[in-house]
Amino acid sequence: VTIGVARETAVGERRVALTPETCKKLVAAGAQVRVERGLGSAAHFSDAAYADAGATLVDDARAALSGAGVALCVRPPEIDRLHLLDAGTALVGVLQPDADAARGDAIVSRGLVAFPLERLPRTTRAQSMDVLSSQAGMAGYKAVLIGAQLAPRFFPMLTTAAGTIRPSKVLVVGAGVAGLQAVATAKRLGAQVEGFDVRPETREQIESLGGRFLDLGVSAAGEGGYARALTDSERAEQQRRLGDHLKSIDVVVCTAAVPGRPAPKIVTAAMVAGMRPGSVIVDLAAESGGNCEATRPGETVDVGGVIVAGPLDLASLGATHASEMFARNVFNFVQLLLVDGALAPDWSDELLAKTVWPARAAVEDAAA
Numbered sequence: 422v423t424i425g426v427a428r429e430t431a432v433g434e435r436r437v438a439l440t441p442e443t444c445k446k447l448v449a450a451g452a453q454v455r456v457e458r459g460l461g462s463a464a465h466f467s468d469a470a471y472a473d474a475g476a477t478l479v480d481d482a483r484a485a486l487s488g489a490g491v492a493l494c495v496r497p498p499e500i501d502r503l504h505l506l507d508a509g510t511a512l513v514g515v516l517q518p519d520a521d522a523a524r525g526d527a528i529v530s531r532g533l534v535a536f537p538l539e540r541l542p543r544t545t546r547a548q549s550m551d552v553l554s555s556q557a558g559m560a561g562y563k564a565v566l567i568g569a570q571l572a573p574r575f576f577p578m579l580t581t582a583a584g585t586i587r588p589s590k591v592l593v594v595g596a597g598v599a600g601l602q603a604v605a606t607a608k609r610l611g612a613q614v615e616g617f618d619v620r621p622e623t624r625e626q627i628e629s630l631g632g633r634f635l636d637l638g639v640s641a642a643g644e645g646g647y648a649r650a651l652t653d654s655e656r657a658e659q660q661r662r663l664g665d666h667l668k669s670i671d672v673v674v675c676t677a678a679v680p681g682r683p684a685p686k687i688v689t690a691a692m693v694a695g696m697r698p699g700s701v702i703v704d705l706a707a708e709s710g711g712n713c714e715a716t717r718p719g720e721t722v723d724v725g726g727v728i729v730a731g732p733l734d735l736a737s738l739g740a741t742h743a744s745e746m747f748a749r750n751v752f753n754f755v756q757l758l759l760v761d762g763a764l765a766p767d768w769s770d771e772l773l774a775k776t777v778w779p780a781r782a783a784v785e786d787a788a789a
């Protein structure tokens with residue numbers, strides 16, 4: 422099979438779905454790999470490294486993608502990219518086909534076999550392919566570093582000739598993959614770290630990283646290991662307890678999400694108004710609207726002396742390592758599609774059957 426990879430087009434996107442390391446492995450598995458020149462430059466993977474790994478370098482997206490049996494991407498491709506692909510091509514990456522009707526229509530009308538990796542079931546076997554987890558780890562890490570950068574204080578306790586500096590208090594809202602990495606990172610920087618979540622099992626996870634679990638008295642585990650949305654009374658209870666607590670916090674890192682919904686609003690404008698000037702909120706949930714009412718996605722704003730950052734490209738800030746992880750996830754998934762270097766998806770494999778979009782029966786219809 423020929424695997425084609427074109428440069429990402431989304432503004433600010435520096436990651437790549439193929440690294441020289443995974444290119445080499447795909448070539449060893451019998452695939453031919455075509456890479457658009459400059460593919461990895463923003464993530465510091467050179468054309469020469471891809472060539473050394475066995476890729477054929479081509480001048481544009483058309484040359485990379487036309488005739489490819491498998492196409493790889495990080496972000497949902499633009500429609501004109503989809504039109505470069507032939508019917509039956511397997512498209513693998515974060516695709517969000519339901520988020521944009523035109524994109525979904527193009528995938529169906531082209532007869533593409535789309536594998537939106539964000540649909541992958543989160544089973545033990547799928548962990549090595551789980552781009553949501555690998556990228557959330559980088560996002561949680563970078564969010565804490567941004568918080569540390571914006572804060573007008575040290576994170577660690579210092580005992581100096583100029584007196585003692587008390588450690589910063591960091592609160593992590595939501596303790597999924599990104600939140601737990603945020604707890605770990607803030608702890609390594611020497612802060613006093615607290616975290617909370619509505620899934621009770623996160624208490625032990627936060628504590629095992631050296632954080633303190635902040636009990637706000639609300640438990641809302643949903644299906645498949647995710648949270649469910651809170652009822653109005655649960656939300657009121659969470660907010661009542663949180664508002665008071667935030668008055669003593671220096672840096673808040675927001676990471677809470679509920680699948681298929683906009684980010685829950687947890688930190689209200691009134692809570693922000695009650696925080697001390699000089700405190701910082703970094704809202705990693707900004708992409709889906711933010712956990713804080715004061716968040717402006719993509720901006721850093723001063724709200725009465727409280728700095729509120731809503732960065733949108735956190736994983737891309739660590740493009741080299743984020744790409745290494747993303748590309749390994751993609752490689753592990755693509756292996757399921759190939760037999761002796763040829764495209765031969767085994768539809769009895771639940772990881773393929775549950776990830777493919779539209780659902781399997783619809784794909785057969787489109788191909789017919």
Ligand code: NAD
Binds near residue numbers: 557617620677
């Ligand atoms: P996510 O991004 O959907 O949500 C982040 C966190 O926000 C979650 O922990 C959620 O409980 C929390 N949250 C939602 N509403 C909240 C509220 N009102 N207040 C406080 N917190 C709130 O989650 P995620 O990071 O993708 O992972 C969620 C779960 O999936 C975890 O249990 C994780 O262990 C599991 N997981 C499993 C696998 C696997 O086995 N392959 C891989 C990744 C994640």
